[in-house]
Amino acid sequence: MSYTDASSAPSLPQSPCVPDPRGSVLRSLFSGRSCHYRHKEHLFLEGDSCAGVFLITSGRVIVYTVTLNGQRQVQSFAGPGDLLGLNFSGLHTTSAEALGDVTADMMPRCVFDRVLQxxxxxxxxxxERIDQMMEAAxxxxxxxxxxGALEKTATFLMDLDARFSNGGPSYVPIPMSRSDIADFLGLTLETVSRMLSRLKSQNVIDLPKANCFRILDRRGLYRIAGVEVERIRKCPL
Amino acid sequence: MSYTDASSAPSLPQSPCVPDPRGSVLRSLFSGRSCHYRHKEHLFLEGDSCAGVFLITSGRVIVYTVTLNGQRQVQSFAGPGDLLGLNFSGLHTTSAEALGDVTADMMPRCVFDRVLQxxxxxxxxxxERIDQMMEAAxxxxxxxxxxGALEKTATFLMDLDARFSNGGPSYVPIPMSRSDIADFLGLTLETVSRMLSRLKSQNVIDLPKANCFRILDRRGLYRIAGVEVERIRKCPL
DNA sequence: CGTTCAGTTGATACACGTCAATAGTGGTGG
DNA sequence: CCACCACTATTGACGTGTATCAACTGAACG
Structure with missing residues (x-):
């Protein structure tokens, strides 16, 4: 009923080295009320009536659903330029929670529908954004x-880097917990931790602290992640 | 870039016992050229330029992508009323192959865009269809x-029944191979076969032949699948 | 009545989950 | 500035679910 989810945050979906700044066109056309959220505050919950569509302008948001037996599936990590709550039925089908401070523009449903028309x-x-979301899903x-677990973890780091690094040699922040990553990748937090340690010990990444990293061997990481060679060509290192 | 995929065929996504005949509204508004395909024939391949949007009118279609190392991920099984090839970039991002005879209406991109406007x-x-696709993904x-494997298999059968049974006590066909199911559920064909045998030996389903089944214990199947109790309430048995 | 291919079933291996202990890290108060 | 606490991450030992490899069965077809 909504694509609030999986893809609102194309979940780090784009191929690396794509120049287009995410949502630039959309942002200029998007007229909404600015909203602020603090760490762990929810933008909306699964089952909430859907007041409008959110365009994230800063910060990171974790989008998830919960199963009957209490398991959580993280559908995506959304960042600036990503849309949330884009659904045409009345109710949110995912929950969205701020990871640290977040600002977003909220466009009411009625306005959204009118402008869309x-x-x-x-x-x-x-x-176009819907395309990206479906592709991400x-x-x-x-x-x-x-x-496999190592492949998943490598892919995650690759996408994180592609989406959130400034391209320079600086470290990329990891704003989510190991548990969040695990629920995103369908692993346990212990396995995520082990795979990160493995990549570190193989000198594929540098991981000075738990919450930030840097790619040391890009080709190696991409190979482990199972990514096409063409993409590697396009990237530095 | 397209949601040709995961969801064009909401992959058996809807809750059971929903009265709305899939795509009834859409079908009346959809004007396309009728196309026919035989078993194993492709409607389109990943990378093909996207001539238009397909609305399936009869038969089943398997929608999939292939990874670098040759693994196949089945994104959905599409049936009558499902949309395929709905993407706004120029190229198909999935492949779609007929499972048995298929008929579909093909609406050229330019027509589609105009009518959409x-x-x-x-x-x-x-x-609405996009909502369903995202939900399915x-x-x-x-x-x-x-x-887990048993849960996945039970969910698959549940969805297959909800989507393709006529509601009566007759058997539901299983038009795809064990391998197709395995690639859809992220399992091996052996595991799928084992889980089906288990459900059969527990008298949850009847499986007289490999390619059709019938639910014997609906509540049991739903419980194994991990579905909400409310849904069970709504259904016979 | 073979031949072929899909499906089933069995034995074994291994990747990942589970349970448990240890090590960092950040915050608060003395 | 250090001591203490709470929480997250790491690492280790072990168990289990599913993959893998392989043999067998059954149905479709000539």
Missing amino acids: TSDGFRKAIF RNQNTLLGCK | TSDGFRKAIF RNQNTLLGCK
Whole structure:
């Protein structure tokens, strides 16, 4: 009923080295009320009525669903430029929680629907975003269905770097906990920790603290992640 | 870039006992050229340029992607009323292959775009379908990330029944191979076979032949699948 | 009546989960 | 500034679910 989820935050989906700043077009067309959230505050909960669509302007958001037996599946990690709560039924089908301070623009449903109807550019931008979200969901399915623990972890770091590094040699923050990562990758937090340690001991990444890292051997990481060689070509190192 | 995938065929996503005949509204608004495909014939391949959008009118289609190392992830099984190839970038990001005879209406991209712009009803129907697709992708993520082999298999049968049974006591066909099911559920074909045998020996399902089944103990199956009790209430038996 | 291919079933291996102990890390108060 | 606490991450030992490898069975077809 919504694609609030999996993909609102294309969950680090784009190929690395893509120049397009995420949501630039969309942001210029998106008119909403600015909202602020603190660490662990929810933007919305599964089952809430859906007041409007959120465009994240800063910070990170974790998007998840919970199963009957209390297991949590993290659908995506959203960042600046990502859409949340984009659904056409009335209720949110995921929960969204701030990881640290977050600001977002909230566009009421009625406004959203109207602009969608009247603005070709807006509609085009939304559909493009939906494409990205579906692509991200597909990739996540493949990751969960086909990949092993090390492969999953490497893919996660790769996407995190592609999405949130400034391109320079600086360290990339890891704003989510091991448990969050585990629930995203379909692993346990212990396994995530072990795989990170393994990548570190193999000198593929540098991990000076638990919450930030840097890629040391890009080709190595990409190979472990099972990514196409073409992508490696396009990237530095 | 497209949601040709995971969800074009909400992959048996809807809750059972929902009266709405899938795609009824959409079908009346959808004007396309009728196409026919035989068993194992492809509607399109990953990387093909995307000529238009397909609305399946009869038969079943398997939608999948292939990873670098040759593994296949089945994104969905599509049936009558499902949309395929709905993407706004130019290229298909999944492959779609007929399981037995298939008929579909193909609406060229340019027509699709125009109608989307001019018809409010069509746009609404498409967005509703996108909602369903995203929901299906989310559910699939949860299934792949959180569930065990027996749970996955039970969920699959449940969805298959909800989507393709006529509601009566007759047997539901299983048009895809064990290997197809395995690639959909992130298992091996051997494990799928074992889980089916288990459900059969527990008298939860009847499986007289490999390619059709019937639910004997609906509540039992739903409990194994990890589905909410409310849903069980709504259903016979 | 073979041949072929999909499915089933069995034996074994291994990846990852589980349980448990240890080590960091950040915050608060003396 | 150090001591203490709470919490998260790491590491280790062990168990188990599912993959892997392999043999067997059954159905479709010539």
